[in-house]
Amino acid sequence: xxxxxxxxxxxxxxxxxxxxxxxxxxxxxxxxxxxxxxxxxxxxxxxxxxxxxxxxxxxxxxxxxxxxxxxxxxxxxxxxxxxxxxxxxxxxxxxxxxxxxxxxxxxxxxxxxxxxxxxxxxxxxxxxxxxxxxxxxxxxxxxxxxxxxxxxxxxxxxxxxxxxxxxxxxxxxxxxxxxxxxxxxxxxxxxxxxxxxxxxxxxxxxxxxxxxxxxxxxxxxxxxxxxxxxxxxxxxxxxxxxxxxxxxxxxxxxxxxxxxxxxxxxxxxxxxxxxxxxxxxxxxxxxxxxxxxxxxxxxxxxxx
Amino acid sequence: xxxxxxxxxxxxxxxxxxxxxxxxxxxxxxxxxxxxxxxxxxxxxxxxxxxxxxxxxxxxxxxxxxxxxxxxxxxxxxxxxxxxxxxxxxxxxxxxxxxxxxxxxxxxxxxxxxxxxxxxxxxxxxxxxxxxxxxxxxxxxxxxxxxxxxxxxxxxxxxxxxxxxxxxxxxxxxxxxxxxxxxxxxxxxxxxxxxxxxxxxxxxxxxxxxxxxxxxxxxxxxxxxxxxxxxxxxxxxxxxxxxxxxxxxxxxxxxxxxxxxxxxxxxxxxxxxxxxxxxxxxxxxxxxxxxxxxxxxxxxxxxxxxxxxxxxxxxxxxxxxxxxxxxxxxxxxxxxxxxxxxxxxxxxxxxxxxxxxxxxxxxxxxxxxxxxxxxxxxxxxxxxxxxxxxxxxxxxxxxxxxxxxxxxxxxxxxxxxxxxxxxxxxxx
Numbered sequence: 001x002x003x004x005x006x007x008x009x010x011x012x013x014x015x016x017x018x019x020x021x022x023x024x025x026x027x028x029x030x031x032x033x034x035x036x037x038x039x040x041x042x043x044x045x046x047x048x049x050x051x052x053x054x055x056x057x058x059x060x061x062x063x064x065x066x067x068x069x070x071x072x073x074x075x076x077x078x079x080x081x082x083x084x085x086x087x088x089x090x091x092x093x094x095x096x097x098x099x100x101x102x103x104x105x106x107x108x109x110x111x112x113x114x115x116x117x118x119x120x121x122x123x124x125x126x127x128x129x130x131x132x133x134x135x136x137x138x139x140x141x142x143x144x145x146x147x148x149x150x151x152x153x154x155x156x157x158x159x160x161x162x163x164x165x166x167x168x169x170x171x172x173x174x175x176x177x178x179x180x181x182x183x184x185x186x187x188x189x190x191x192x193x194x195x196x197x198x199x200x201x202x203x204x205x206x207x208x209x210x211x212x213x214x215x216x217x218x219x220x221x222x223x224x225x226x227x228x229x230x231x232x233x234x235x236x237x238x239x240x241x242x243x244x245x246x247x248x249x250x251x252x253x254x255x256x257x258x259x260x261x262x263x264x265x266x267x268x269x270x271x272x273x274x275x276x277x278x279x280x281x282x283x284x285x286x287x288x289x290x291x292x293x294x295x296x297x298x299x300x301x302x303x304x
Numbered sequence: 305x306x307x308x309x310x311x312x313x314x315x316x317x318x319x320x321x322x323x324x325x326x327x328x329x330x331x332x333x334x335x336x337x338x339x340x341x342x343x344x345x346x347x348x349x350x351x352x353x354x355x356x357x358x359x360x361x362x363x364x365x366x367x368x369x370x371x372x373x374x375x376x377x378x379x380x381x382x383x384x385x386x387x388x389x390x391x392x393x394x395x396x397x398x399x400x401x402x403x404x405x406x407x408x409x410x411x412x413x414x415x416x417x418x419x420x421x422x423x424x425x426x427x428x429x430x431x432x433x434x435x436x437x438x439x440x441x442x443x444x445x446x447x448x449x450x451x452x453x454x455x456x457x458x459x460x461x462x463x464x465x466x467x468x469x470x471x472x473x474x475x476x477x478x479x480x481x482x483x484x485x486x487x488x489x490x491x492x493x494x495x496x497x498x499x500x501x502x503x504x505x506x507x508x509x510x511x512x513x514x515x516x517x518x519x520x521x522x523x524x525x526x527x528x529x530x531x532x533x534x535x536x537x538x539x540x541x542x543x544x545x546x547x548x549x550x551x552x553x554x555x556x557x558x559x560x561x562x563x564x565x566x567x568x569x570x571x572x573x574x575x576x577x578x579x580x581x582x583x584x585x586x587x588x589x590x591x592x593x594x595x596x597x598x599x600x601x602x603x604x605x606x607x608x609x610x611x612x613x614x615x616x617x618x619x620x621x622x623x624x625x626x627x628x629x630x631x632x633x634x635x636x637x638x639x640x641x642x643x644x645x646x647x648x649x650x651x652x653x654x655x656x657x658x659x660x661x662x663x664x665x666x667x668x669x670x671x672x673x674x675x676x677x678x679x680x681x682x683x684x685x686x687x688x689x690x691x692x693x694x695x696x697x698x699x700x701x702x703x704x705x706x707x708x709x710x711x712x713x714x715x716x717x718x719x720x721x722x723x724x725x726x727x728x729x730x731x732x
Contacts, residue, residue, distance in 0.1 A: 054384035055406020074722050132548065141543035162542015164709030251542075252704030252715075267377040269693035269726070270402050 041283075048277035053270045065277035075253055075261060082168065083258040087236040089172040090179075094232055095225065098180045102187030103217070116188075120181040127178065131245045134174040135161060161247050164254040171255055175242060179235075183228050190224035191217070222301040230293055237286050258282050335364040336623050339382070339615075340393040341375040343367050351639050356630045363623050376692070383408035389615040390624035393442070396608050397430065397683065398691030403613070404438050405689045410614040412437045415625040423634075423651045430683045431611050439611035440632040441648030443640065445566040446607030447503045447684075448675055449473070449595070450573070453588040455480065455489060455561045464562060466593040466601040470504060473595035474528045480561035481537040491537040493560035494529055495551040496544050498695075498702035499684065500564060501529050506684060507594040507606040513698055514688040516720040517731025526705055526712045533706070541706035552576070556584045564594070566607055567676055570658075571644035574665050590669040593678075605678035608685065609648060646676045690727025697723045 048065055052058045069076055105116050122130050138145050140159040149157040158166040194217065202212045240259035243249055249256035249264075256264075258278065266275035343349050353365050368389065370378050376399040379392060383403055392409070394400045403409045413436060421428050427441040449464055456463050461479055468476070477491030494500050502522055505511035510521040532538045539554070552572050555563050556579075563569075570591075578586035593602050612632065614624045630636055637647035641657040655673035662670050685691060701719035704710045710718070724730055 053402070053406055054381065055408060057406070072725070074725055135546045135548070139543055139546045141540055142547070159542050159707070161546045162540065162707050164704070164707060247545075248699075248703075250545075250700060250703035251707035251709040252700055254709060256700075264696060267381060268696055269690075270380060270406070271693075 044276040044279050046276075047273055048280045050273040050276075051271075052273040054272050055270075061273070065274045066281075068274065069277055069281065075256065078253055079256050079258055079261045082254070082256055083237060085168055086172060086175075086239075086255075086257055087233060089169065090175050090236050091229060091232045093172075094176045094179050094183065095228055097176060098183035098228070099187050099221070099225075101180060101184040102191055103213075105184065105188055106191045116185075119184055122178045122180075123182040127241060128245050130178050131174060131242065134170075134177065135246055138170050138173075162251070164251050167247055167251060167254045171242060171246060174246065175236070175239070178242075179232070183232070186228060187221060187224055190221040194220045226293070226297050226301050230290065233289055233293075234286055237282065237289075258285075333362055333364055334620050334623050335366050336390040336618075336620050336627060337366045337368055337388065338391040338393070338627070339368045339370065339379060339387075339389040341370050341372040341395075343369040348639055348643050348645065352631050352636050355635055355639065356627055359630060359635070360623075360626060363626065365627070379403070380406070383615065386617050387615070388617045388619050390618040390620050391627050392613045392615050394439070394611050394613065396610065397685055397687045398695055400431070400439060400611050400613070401433075401687045401689050401691045404433055404687075408616045409438045410616050410618060410621060412439070412614060412625065412628075415614070415621060416440075419629065423637075423649045424632075425648075425650050425677075425679075425681065427609055427648045427681055430609055430686065433687060439613035440628045441609045442612045442632050442636075443568075443610035444607060444646055444648045444676075444681065445568050445610070446605035446646070446676065446678070446681070447499070447507070447564055447566050447594060448591045449492075449562055449564050449593070450555065450569055450589060450591050451562045452555070452558055452560075453590050455558060455587075459561075463590060464592045464595075467599055468592075468595045469597050470525065470528060470595045471597075474532060477532055477537050477562060478535065481535075489558065490539055490554075490560040491532070492562035492564070493551060493554050494532070494538045494541070495563070495565065496541060496703075496706075498698050501525050501702065501706075502698070503564065503606055503684065504594060504596065506682060507604055508596045508598050508600060509682060513685050513723075514691065514694050514728045515731045516723045516728045519716050519720040519723065522716060523712055530705070530708075530712070541703075545703070556582075558585070558587060567646045570646075570661075570668075570672065574644040574661060574668060577667050586667060588667050588669075591672065591675050593675065602674050603678050604680045604682060605676070606682040606684055609683065650677055688727070693726040694723050694728045697726050697728075 049060060049062055050058055051061045051064070101119055105112055105119070109115070137143055138160040140146060140157075140162040143160070146157040146160075160170045161167045198216045198220070199212060202216050207215065238259050240257060240263055243255050243257060243260050244263070247255045249260050259282065262275050262278045262282065265271045265278060338353075340349065353367075357363065357365060376395050379394065380399060380402050383389070383392070384406060386408075392403070394403070400409070416437060424441055427444055428437065431437060431439040431441060451464055453463065459480060459482065461476070464473065464476055473492075480489065480491040482489050502511055502513070502525070504525045505518075505521050511518045529538070533540060539549070539560075543549075551563060551565060552569070554560050555569075555573075556576055573589055576582070576584055577589065578584055593600070593604075594606065612628055614621050614628065618624050632647070632649055634649060634651060634653065637649035637651065637654050638657065640647040641654040644661065646658075647654055655677060658672040658676060659670065661668040661672060685695060688694065697719055700722075701715050704719070705712055705715045720728075
């Protein structure tokens, strides 16, 4: 026994040493994450049970914030609806568009690099700049989009961000324009990873273009599709910046989403307790959706 | 080895010596930290601070500048983190109320003992809560109708007059609308802020934002402005909002004959009309008081107060008070007034400056002082602990009505309920 222990010790020490080294490498990022992300998340759970204006006044109120949220907040359900509207409007279109663009850019096309850069550009450009351009294009009175529509004979084109019905579609369009280029690149990487032998084999078996897509391309990029879907859903659920720089949630509350409601309650109304409760709700929604997606992942994706 | 040791010794002694040499000078000087926005591009701040430093040797001023758009929200969060700002500028009363509510502003009653408040015309009273003074009135701005005299002359229409009715004002806007396309002149300009409508009702004290029962009194004003919008006599709200169009350019470029906006626009007009480099031609402009149906002229003024306060965690409150007294007092007020900004301190010197802008600015009207010195200063948004939240509800309602997303009465019913939920009173 003793001899074994003696012989094991140096190895164990070495192992410990190695572990410490590994932890030290993780430490800078991990400490930052703990202090700046994890602890605030836990704290927001705690604050969600307080009535707190960020000042000296703070009172424990139990579930009062949640009761207010579900039953009394006159904007809450509208805001939740807007959030889902925004997500459901954005995710599928952005997904399909970026896959189509990627497939197009994956062809032997003249000026391919140029087009890739063009599509990627909105993603690199600052949100504010992109938003200003988009809003100018869709200006209800003087915008080129409506001028084209009018010259095509549509006498009463949509008033875009200037109307409650069209404000959200306008913002969805802006989001897709800004994001599609990025996901195109992600898909492009996936497409280039599809072995050419598979296409050759499919061709030999007489598969047409659509069949090649349905039976080779699509199954091969499912892990990417899963990743893109998840990123898009999480991204759209927590986005408020895009509304902040375009419509400020208006007209009325037509484009006010959950994250915007949280921002307003925290930084404009100074109701930090209630804002924390709202963010706990947002957290729960995103968590549930992500769990469902992970469940679906196993059935849906093919990993080679 | 010996050499390095010697060198180290010499260096240490030298270092210590310089520290002691500077120490006495540092002990005398006090640096106050001042939080504000737009410092870099606002000349009068620099003039004032230089003046203050000359008058108070030994007090230095450190500027902490924030972006203008988010200042109201930023300063509240910063103060919640107990920043030791000595002097805090604020944009208006809603954020001041939030800061007081959090206990982050210092009561000034002790510091201000014996101070003469007469020239402030009572505006300082709007900065008190339960009789405790929390800030000094720095600027005051009241809303006026600005008009382009040249456009009126060209159309052969009489200038708008003090005390005209709201309907007369609407008709005047219709009369002054002319042209098509790029050369179109709109009768008046309604900027996208809620105050560009509610200010008419506030002027005659029919409406106040934190009493939801008064919101229904906005109906005729919304009806009037929406009618103008439908008839094409004012630019469309949705287009202005989408295009992020600043009101100043619309009036500079003579695209509108009139515009209801605050007195800070006097400063902008003095500085920018004419300005050949920016393509702004020379035109004569004038002002008149807000239209209303009660025959009120210049005795009422409606607008906001820009307060400045001492932070609750100030390290040098005495010096901060000196700074407040300087910038909001006679010296600061005259520096402000010379730029066309209305100071809250309204002594005769200030009124004289406003009456004589025409001497150096031939486009300006004479006798501006009567438009900034009404005896009844109506605070646009009086102090309310829930002010920011209620004001936000009002803004949402404004965009819902102006874009036609909701009917006026329907919107007022729904949003006044939201205002009550946000903390507005239900009235009698």
